[in-house]
Amino acid sequence: MTAQxxxxxxxxxxxxxxxxxxxxxxxxxxxxSKQVQQIEQELGSPxxxxxxxxxxxxxxxxxxxxxxYELRYMEHQLQQEMIDLMGKSGGVLSIGxxxxxxxxxxxxxxxxxxxxxxxxxxxxxxxxxxxxxxMARQGIVDLAITAAPSGHPALVNRFLxxxxxxxxxxxxxxxCAPQSDGEDRCPELDLRxxxxxxxxxxxxxxxxxxxxxxLLADAHIRPAACLESKSLETIYTLVREGVGAALLPxxxxxxxxxxxxxxxxxxxxxxxxxxxYAIYRADSYLSLACQEFLSLFQRSLEKAV
Amino acid sequence: xxxQRHFLYxxxxxxxxxxSRAAEKLYISxxxxxxxxxxxxxxxxxxxFYRSRGAVVLTAAGERYLQVGExxxxxxxxxxxxxxxxxxxxxxxxxxxxxPYRDCNILAPAVRAFQRQYPGIEIVLQETGQTExxxxxxxxxxxxxxxxxxxxxxxxxxxxxxxDRLLLSVSPAHWYFQVHQxxxxxxxxxxxxxxxxxxxxxxxxxxxxxxxxxxxxxxLCAEAGFSPHIVVETKDVAAAHTMAAAGxxxxxxxxxxxxxxxxxxxxxxxxxxxxAHSIALGILRSLNQDFSPSAARFAAILRSTIQDISxxxxx
Numbered sequence: 001m002t003a004q005x006x007x008x009x010x011x012x013x014x015x016x017x018x019x020x021x022x023x024x025x026x027x028x029x030x031x032x033s034k035q036v037q038q039i040e041q042e043l044g045s046p047x048x049x050x051x052x053x054x055x056x057x058x059x060x061x062x063x064x065x066x067x068x069y070e071l072r073y074m075e076h077q078l079q080q081e082m083i084d085l086m087g088k089s090g091g092v093l094s095i096g097x098x099x100x101x102x103x104x105x106x107x108x109x110x111x112x113x114x115x116x117x118x119x120x121x122x123x124x125x126x127x128x129x130x131x132x133x134x135m136a137r138q139g140i141v142d143l144a145i146t147a148a149p150s151g152h153p154a155l156v157n158r159f160l161x162x163x164x165x166x167x168x169x170x171x172x173x174x175x176c177a178p179q180s181d182g183e184d185r186c187p188e189l190d191l192r193x194x195x196x197x198x199x200x201x202x203x204x205x206x207x208x209x210x211x212x213x214x215l216l217a218d219a220h221i222r223p224a225a226c227l228e229s230k231s232l233e234t235i236y237t238l239v240r241e242g243v244g245a246a247l248l249p250x251x252x253x254x255x256x257x258x259x260x261x262x263x264x265x266x267x268x269x270x271x272x273x274x275x276x277y278a279i280y281r282a283d284s285y286l287s288l289a290c291q292e293f294l295s296l297f298q299r300s301l302e303k304a305v
Numbered sequence: 306x307x308x309q310r311h312f313l314y315x316x317x318x319x320x321x322x323x324x325s326r327a328a329e330k331l332y333i334s335x336x337x338x339x340x341x342x343x344x345x346x347x348x349x350x351x352x353x354f355y356r357s358r359g360a361v362v363l364t365a366a367g368e369r370y371l372q373v374g375e376x377x378x379x380x381x382x383x384x385x386x387x388x389x390x391x392x393x394x395x396x397x398x399x400x401x402x403x404x405p406y407r408d409c410n411i412l413a414p415a416v417r418a419f420q421r422q423y424p425g426i427e428i429v430l431q432e433t434g435q436t437e438x439x440x441x442x443x444x445x446x447x448x449x450x451x452x453x454x455x456x457x458x459x460x461x462x463x464x465x466x467x468x469d470r471l472l473l474s475v476s477p478a479h480w481y482f483q484v485h486q487x488x489x490x491x492x493x494x495x496x497x498x499x500x501x502x503x504x505x506x507x508x509x510x511x512x513x514x515x516x517x518x519x520x521x522x523x524x525l526c527a528e529a530g531f532s533p534h535i536v537v538e539t540k541d542v543a544a545a546h547t548m549a550a551a552g553x554x555x556x557x558x559x560x561x562x563x564x565x566x567x568x569x570x571x572x573x574x575x576x577x578x579x580x581a582h583s584i585a586l587g588i589l590r591s592l593n594q595d596f597s598p599s600a601a602r603f604a605a606i607l608r609s610t611i612q613d614i615s616x617x618x619x620x
Contacts, residue, residue, distance in 0.1 A: 043389075044392065059394060060392045071377060075377065078370065083350060
């Protein structure tokens with residue numbers, strides 16, 4: 001199998017259809033079909049299940065796909081190591097993250113990083129929380145930033161910092177709270193004021209979902225209408241539109257252009273926070289650029305707290 | 306991505322410490338070798354060699370390339386092997402021997418699960434005796450068999466999946482119970498226990514002589530101190546059961562028939578008040594050849610379905 005053949009298989013796996021795969025690879029469809037035929041001939045087995053217009057990899061194809069990720073990962077690691085050994089900069093750093101971090105937490109850090117490591121190519125792979133672990137495991141990303149540490153034995157969870165959370169409430173809900181003493185602390189809200197008001201949650205499975213549910217349950221509050229979304233970005237937007245209240249990372253409040261439509265609160269007697277981890281393969285080589293990214297990110301999280 | 310040829314180029318240059326000698330050894334021209342090296346270096350963005358007047362020496366990156374490159378190429382071999390295994394599961398034949406029961410109640414769920422998962426593989430069930438199954442495996446005519454521990458051949462591997470024991474089955478309406486005193490005790494664990502010696506005068510439906518189960522039946526009766534009057538001999542365990550249900554006499558029934566099978570005739574089953582005569586059943590395979598991927602998958606499925614059923618129906 002050649003490198004090109006591996007890439008072909010990955011593209012088909014990701015696109016689920018030959019036409020789109022050809023587009024992604026920048027080749028003509030007949031050429032791609034011919035390539036597939038050739039692979040099938042070499043292996044002596046079909047690699048696709050053709051279902052109408054869609055082509056799904058069969059078990060043989062999937063085996064190659066998994067292998068291709070592994071080879072790509074090893075190759076990528078080798079390149080990183082060689083670059084560091086020779087004191088060069090460049091290479092690729094890919095990071096799995098939720099979209100909200102890309103928007104609210106990364107920009108500054110990435111500017112610094114790319115200044116120090118000229119020629120580096122940073123790939124952000126944004127996705128919902130449940131995709132982070134598989135991406136890290138398959139080596140599709142060098143590391144993933146997540147609030148959900150993994151129990152997988154092949155992965156390392158590296159604690160970075162604790163992230164403070166705040167309650168974001170649309171201003172027109174008319175809840176109010178006395179200013180708190182701490183200069184940097186939000187006013188403390190009596191949760192009972194949220195009774196009968198709609199609340200928005202991150203999808204089940206996310207740490208933030210559990211936290212928010214627990215918080216409301218402890219205060220014996222059943223929110224009026226719940227809405228769940230996969231993305232913190234969406235939730236933030238909906239809160240700003242006045243749809244409901246939500247529990248959000250405090251960084252969103254610092255940087256978000258909410259323009260007075262939102263109020264932020266802490267909760268009396270409770271620290272609202274979650275732990276943030278970087279997860280990556282235990283057998284991986286963390287490039288200098290990667291380590292630099294981690295320490296920059298860690299510092300920025302600590303500063304925010 | 307790394308390929309065998311490029312790796313060989315770099316390794317040869319490192320060994321020869323000289324481009325032209327390496328090119329000679331590789332049967333390519335020196336300019337073409339230099340071109341290739343340049344391309345590889347450009348691909349990784351680092352130099353692999355220091356070129357000085359006298360010699361060519363690996364850089365730190367070059368050394369790493371050779372170390373890791375070997376692993377990558379080895380990994381690729383592994384992947385191709387895995388792919389071949391997957392390919393072999395796409396189609397082909399799986400020949401399964403079933404002994405000693407001429408019945409595949411035990412196998413049915415596993416066959417169904419396997420068939421669903423690997424529709425391309427044709428399953429050939431060969432219902433044979435224990436000896437035929439052993440011979441078939443050794444001769445390579447069977448891929449896997451369900452049977453008892455091998456008796457003849459030492460070239461077979463046996464993995465026990467469960468223990469089967471014989472129950473006595475007899476219709477509760479059988480006249481024998483009206484005429485003879487039969488001691489029956491309720492038991493906390495499953496079927497009531499019958500005093501086998503009390504059945505000495507009863508008619509028996511036994512299996513034909515050539516089967517292992519028949520030996521067990523004879524042993525049980527001998528231990529109970531009688532030689533049974535045989536009303537019918539049959540090869541088929543299920544047939545023996547049906548005849549017993551019809552009131553013809555008593556029959557011995559492997560417990561697995563109750564666990565795995567669907568016997569619906571109205572009949573009573575009894576545990577026998579003699580030391581357990583159990584029979585180990587499991588996977589037989591030949592040690593002379595590797596398990597084919599499909600046989601390995603089937604064995605795994607069989608393990609889990611049997612575990613499943615024994616767990617669910619255990620009396």
